[in-house]
Amino acid sequence: MxxxxxxxxxxxxxxxxxxxxxxxxxxxKIVLDFGHKFIHNLEQDKVYHGxxxxxxxxxxxFEIDAHTQSLEELLDTFDRNVLKTGLNPASGGHLxxxxxxxxxxSALGDFLAALTNRYAGVFYASPGAVKMxxxxxxxxxxxxxxxQGFGGNLTSGGSIANLxxxxxxxxxxxxxxxxxxxxxxxxxxxxHHSIFKAIQIIGMDSYAIHKIPLDNAFKLSxxxxxxxxxxDLKAGLNPFLVIANAGSTDVGAIxxxxxxxxxxxxxxxxxxxxxxxxxxxxxxxxxxxxxxxxQHADSIILDPHKGLFLPYGSGIVLVKKLKxxxxxxxxxxxxxxxxxxxxxxxxxxxxxxxxxxxxxxxMWLPLKLYGPQAFANYLDEKLVLTSYLYxxxxxxxxxxxxxPELTVVAFRYEANIxxxxxxxxxxxxxxxxxxxxxxxxxSSTMIDDKFTLRAALLSFRTxxxxxxxxxxxxxxxxxxxxxxx
Ligand SMILES: Cc1ncc(COP(=O)(O)O)c(C=O)c1O
Numbered sequence: 001m002x003x004x005x006x007x008x009x010x011x012x013x014x015x016x017x018x019x020x021x022x023x024x025x026x027x028x029k030i031v032l033d034f035g036h037k038f039i040h041n042l043e044q045d046k047v048y049h050g051x052x053x054x055x056x057x058x059x060x061x062f063e064i065d066a067h068t069q070s071l072e073e074l075l076d077t078f079d080r081n082v083l084k085t086g087l088n089p090a091s092g093g094h095l096x097x098x099x100x101x102x103x104x105x106s107a108l109g110d111f112l113a114a115l116t117n118r119y120a121g122v123f124y125a126s127p128g129a130v131k132m133x134x135x136x137x138x139x140x141x142x143x144x145x146x147x148q149g150f151g152g153n154l155t156s157g158g159s160i161a162n163l164x165x166x167x168x169x170x171x172x173x174x175x176x177x178x179x180x181x182x183x184x185x186x187x188x189x190x191x192h193h194s195i196f197k198a199i200q201i202i203g204m205d206s207y208a209i210h211k212i213p214l215d216n217a218f219k220l221s222x223x224x225x226x227x228x229x230x231x232d233l234k235a236g237l238n239p240f241l242v243i244a245n246a247g248s249t250d251v252g253a254i255x256x257x258x259x260x261x262x263x264x265x266x267x268x269x270x271x272x273x274x275x276x277x278x279x280x281x282x283x284x285x286x287x288x289x290x291x292x293x294x295q296h297a298d299s300i301i302l303d304p305h306k307g308l309f310l311p312y313g314s315g316i317v318l319v320k321k322l323k324x325x326x327x328x329x330x331x332x333x334x335x336x337x338x339x340x341x342x343x344x345x346x347x348x349x350x351x352x353x354x355x356x357x358x359x360x361x362x363m364w365l366p367l368k369l370y371g372p373q374a375f376a377n378y379l380d381e382k383l384v385l386t387s388y389l390y391x392x393x394x395x396x397x398x399x400x401x402x403x404p405e406l407t408v409v410a411f412r413y414e415a416n417i418x419x420x421x422x423x424x425x426x427x428x429x430x431x432x433x434x435x436x437x438x439x440x441x442x443s444s445t446m447i448d449d450k451f452t453l454r455a456a457l458l459s460f461r462t463x464x465x466x467x468x469x470x471x472x473x474x475x476x477x478x479x480x481x482x483x484x485x
Contacts, residue, residue: 030071038083038090039104042461046438047093049084087441089312092461095470096443098249098277098408099459101309109365110311113358120358121348124339130346133360139367140302141318143282144275145295151322153350154314154359158276158303159194161317164329164351165299166198166241168319169270171328172298173240176268180240184232185209187243188220190250192274195243217402218253220244226263233267241270246291246300247278250445250454251401252408254278258293265296273297276315277458278406280307283376286383290405298324304363308375309460314359325350382407382457389455389467396475401447407457412450413478424451426481433477440470 019027061077069077088094090102119125120133137152155161173183185199189211199209210232213224229239242264244255257273264271273294279302281287282294294300297320304314319325322345330349332340339346348354367375386407393400393411401410413430414423428451431444445452455470 027071030075034075034079035104035107042088042091045088045091047088047091047441048435048438049086049088050435050438051086089459090461091441092459092463092466093440093469094459095455095457095462095466096441097454098303098306098456099462100305100312101460102311103309103366103460105366105369106310106362109362113361116358118358119355120360121346121354121356122336122339123344123346124342126358127342127344129358129360130344132364133347136360136363136367137316137318139372140316144279144291144297144300144302144318146318146320147295149322150318150320151325151345151350152316152318153325153347154363155317155351156313156357156359157305157315158192158274158301159197159315161276161301161303161315162192162194162272162274163198163201164317164325165272165301165319166195166202168299168324168328169241169272170202170204172270172324173238177238177240180204180208180238182236183208183238183240185241185243186212186225186228186239186269188212188214188245188248188255190214190218190245190248190253191243192245192249192276195274214253217405218248218251220255220260222256222259222263225260229263229267229269239267239269241272243272243274244297245278246273246275246294247281247406247408249277250408250447251410252277252404252406252456253402254290254405257291258296261293261296264298270298271296273300276301276303277306277408280304280375281379281383281406283307283372284379284383287379287406306458307379308363308366309378309458310362310366313357314363322350378460382462385462385464385467386457388464389457389470392467392471393474396471396478398474401452409455409457410445410447410452411455412447412452414450420450427451427453429481430474430477433480434470434473437473440466440473442470 061081089100118129120129123130133154136154141150141152153164155164170180173180177183185204185208187195187209210228212228213221215221232239242260244257244260246254246257261271275294278291282291299317299319302316304310304316305312326345326349329351347356386404386409389409390400390404393409397415398411399414412423412427417423431442431453434440434442442453442455445454
């Protein structure tokens with residue numbers, strides 16, 4: 001402890017919040033040992049622990065009062081009450097929803113970001129942090145094919161990235177049409193629900209949304225889109241925003257980006273692409289071929305906490321013309337005047353956030369340590385594993401809703417079953433069997449009103465052994481069901 005401090009009633013009696021080097025080293029060792037044990041046990045530990053206390057209230061262990069505890073005791077509380085409940089998204093057995101990552105190098109970046117606490121929202125306060133985040137935006141923009149003059153922001157995730165993009169689109173629409181009450185948004189019924197939230201937040205009601213029918217591959221039908229725009233124009237409405245998926249959540253479908261962008265261009269409509277899940281497949285050859293045309297989007301979002309395996313809390317919004325971001329989000333305040341002398345655009349000018357987490361370091365560190373090709377290789381592995389799973393599911397007589405475009409497989413068992421209730425019952429049974437076992441986590445959805453299972457392969461820790469285990473569990477579950485009935 002620092003003994004040179006004046007003893008004064010205005011000062012803390014001891015500087016407990018400013019640990020000595022020895023104390024810091026002691027704490028680091030405990031935390032790092034805990035972290036290494038967690039990683040070491042990932043393969044044996046369950047990916048799904050259930051919700052043992054779903055109605056109970058174990059909060060007393062978390063409650064803050066005058067009572068303090070040792071770091072070891074606190075980590076034990078964390079382990080039992082957080083890590084041993086619900087889902088473990090750091091596990092390779094996590095094939096539900098859209099898996100996130102949890103790279104160790106990213107965690108180290110976060111540690112340093114928190115420790116050094118750079119103020120990454122404003123260039124004046126931390127030019128280095130802002131330049132690092134700008135370099136990441138430049139890299140992501142060039143990856144999707146943007147040329148020059150684009151801008152972007154590192155967000156907390158895809159939902160906020162969608163909100164930022166749609167706010168820009170509405171701001172642009174307002175300058176075009178003066179009033180927005182007759183303005184129409186077109187999207188797929190498979191758009192992520194964060195899109196519908198964002199539409200509500202930007203003050204547009206659901207009557208402004210025209211959902212366009214899908215083709216057999218769950219992609220937005222270009223013919224229907226064109227038709228609907230023509231109908232709306234004739235009715236005196238303002239078609240102002242089209243939203244496409246580059247990897248839908250339910251089935252991983254990629255809408256026909258090039259054709260949709262041509263329609264938007266023809267009618268001067270803002271074109272937004274939600275590539276939260278699919279965007280980073282642009283690192284792979286397969287992905288690049290499937291994602292052609294992304295560079296035409298006026299705005300696009302990607303989630304590094306999906307396709308780059310970062311821990312949760314990392315999204316990106318890119319806008320083709322930087323001025324649309326700054327026109328929407330740049331506000332001045334007299335207490336910020338010193339920072340304006342720099343005449344540099346800051347992240348705070350492109351987002352609703354002012355003070356923000358220095359998100360750049362958690363993404364920059366792994367990309368610089370291992371290089372983008374390492375990430376491409378991992379994504380390629382997931383693509384190969386997906387076609388392996390697809391073929392094996394067909395052999396087990398599962399109905400696969402559509403051929404997987406990227407790494408999501410939506411499937412259900414309905415062989416020789418004609419009654420909807422029975423289809424739903426057997427697939428619910430399969431999911432329950434998997435969750436009870438706990439080694440592989442799948443989630444479900446409703447497609448054509450039928451209970452449908454989904455496997456999404458995106459965790460960097462998912463390998464062939466996990467897919468083989470899933471296939472064994474599915475076969476056993478079918479076997480048990482048939483013996484039961
Ligand atoms: C296609 C798509 N868009 C947007 C989101 C929302 O992203 P986030 O959960 O990072 O807010 C998701 C989440 O899974 C998604 O799959």
